[in-house]
Amino acid sequence: MPTAERTSSSSSHTALDLTWVRSQFPALAQTINGHPAVFLDGPGGTQVPQQVIDAISDYLSRNNANTGGAYHTSRNTDRMIAEARSAMGDFLNCAADEIVFGANMTTLTFAMSRALGRELTAGDEIVLTLLDHDANFSPWKALEEKGVVIRTAKFNEADCTLDMQDLAAKIGKRTRLVAVGYASNAVGTINNVAEVVRLARQAGALTYIDAVHYAPHGPIDVRALDYDFLVCSTYKFFGPHMGVLYGKREHLKRLRPYKVRPNTDNIPNRWEWGTLNHECIAGINACVDYWEELGRRATLAVTTRRAAILAAHEAIHQHEREMMERMIAGLLAIPGLKLYGITDPQRFENRCATIVVRIEGHSPLDLATKLGERGFFTWDGNYYALNVTEQLDVERLGGFLRIGLVHYNTVEEVERLLAALREIVEG
Numbered sequence: 001m002p003t004a005e006r007t008s009s010s011s012s013h014t015a016l017d018l019t020w021v022r023s024q025f026p027a028l029a030q031t032i033n034g035h036p037a038v039f040l041d042g043p044g045g046t047q048v049p050q051q052v053i054d055a056i057s058d059y060l061s062r063n064n065a066n067t068g069g070a071y072h073t074s075r076n077t078d079r080m081i082a083e084a085r086s087a088m089g090d091f092l093n094c095a096a097d098e099i100v101f102g103a104n105m106t107t108l109t110f111a112m113s114r115a116l117g118r119e120l121t122a123g124d125e126i127v128l129t130l131l132d133h134d135a136n137f138s139p140w141k142a143l144e145e146k147g148v149v150i151r152t153a154k155f156n157e158a159d160c161t162l163d164m165q166d167l168a169a170k171i172g173k174r175t176r177l178v179a180v181g182y183a184s185n186a187v188g189t190i191n192n193v194a195e196v197v198r199l200a201r202q203a204g205a206l207t208y209i210d211a212v213h214y215a216p217h218g219p220i221d222v223r224a225l226d227y228d229f230l231v232c233s234t235y236k237f238f239g240p241h242m243g244v245l246y247g248k249r250e251h252l253k254r255l256r257p258y259k260v261r262p263n264t265d266n267i268p269n270r271w272e273w274g275t276l277n278h279e280c281i282a283g284i285n286a287c288v289d290y291w292e293e294l295g296r297r298a299t300l301a302v303t304t305r306r307a308a309i310l311a312a313h314e315a316i317h318q319h320e321r322e323m324m325e326r327m328i329a330g331l332l333a334i335p336g337l338k339l340y341g342i343t344d345p346q347r348f349e350n351r352c353a354t355i356v357v358r359i360e361g362h363s364p365l366d367l368a369t370k371l372g373e374r375g376f377f378t379w380d381g382n383y384y385a386l387n388v389t390e391q392l393d394v395e396r397l398g399g400f401l402r403i404g405l406v407h408y409n410t411v412e413e414v415e416r417l418l419a420a421l422r423e424i425v426e427g
């Protein structure tokens, strides 16, 4: 979704230095059965640059300690975590104390649903969508046991876009929360989250935005769009396996998380339970450093870290757009192939480069296996977007084949994938 920030930063020239980018990711140099490995599995998890690997290793080698101790490595750990919060604050455009670290998005969302659930009473309503990953569905649906009413907004099957009229109709006087994905990890649709926030606000409801799939593809500005909560997972945008929750300070202070007694009541730590994965938090710091460096290389004029991150997004956007255009045009030319989602290039600003298809006579698993033998890493199945595969009636057929492009992929890889798919289909 183009945001105001993207528009304003596009006035300066940005270009992705793809040779440099690829040299940062050691995993990209692998071969499979003599074929170069092509990572089209970004929606399931991206590769990490060397600096993330080094930061994790360095932390374990020299600073491995628990927090809050009166000695060198523990203090270094405290400092490092504070720096990582501030780095993620720049990534999402919020304050450091509004950043909560957790094991992953799903765990953070279950914790938040339990805390929010404490405030809800029978008859209160939560609005969800059928386009969402199950991690932004089941944790809220679990509150039905308290008498909370779950209302689900549909999506348009023709282009897999959210039915905004239906969403608007589902939001009412009893709505307490609207939980919506920023972008679909299955069909790639980018939702109009600004409109979702507007509708929720009008009804006095809170918003919970799942930005896990969107984060590697577009800039996030929690202040500009005034979300109450937003969640993402660093392993989807070139960092380690962890989740991050942004919560508006007033909510993080007011709500009551379930927690152990000795844990502080200060934010954001009251939302973090037990010992965190410190080495991965060190990796998050390095991940944001990578984004910053990418942006500074793309646009020399940037000054702040936030501006560099936005410049990186601008460069990534152009590159992903070019790859997506070629990929979708090439896929649509394959006989017997059906692509689910937006296919009209005029509307590509409303989708990201995550593409799902089915091909007549070939199961998604069969296609993914054959592609895998040729070095192409794709996914088959439902990717936990269970409502999507059920509504489109492909769950019983093995779901879709998903091809996901991120900025370290190349146009040449796109052409090779298309050639391999054609070869498989022609037998």
Ligand SMILES: Cc1ncc(COP(=O)(O)O)c(C=O)c1O
Pocket: 043, 044, 103, 104, 105, 106, 107, 133, 135, 136, 181, 183, 184, 185, 210, 211, 212, 213, 232, 233, 242, 243
């Ligand atoms: C859109 C979306 N939301 C949520 C999740 C769950 O994220 P996590 O693995 O961090 O729990 C995923 C994971 O694939 C996802 O793609």
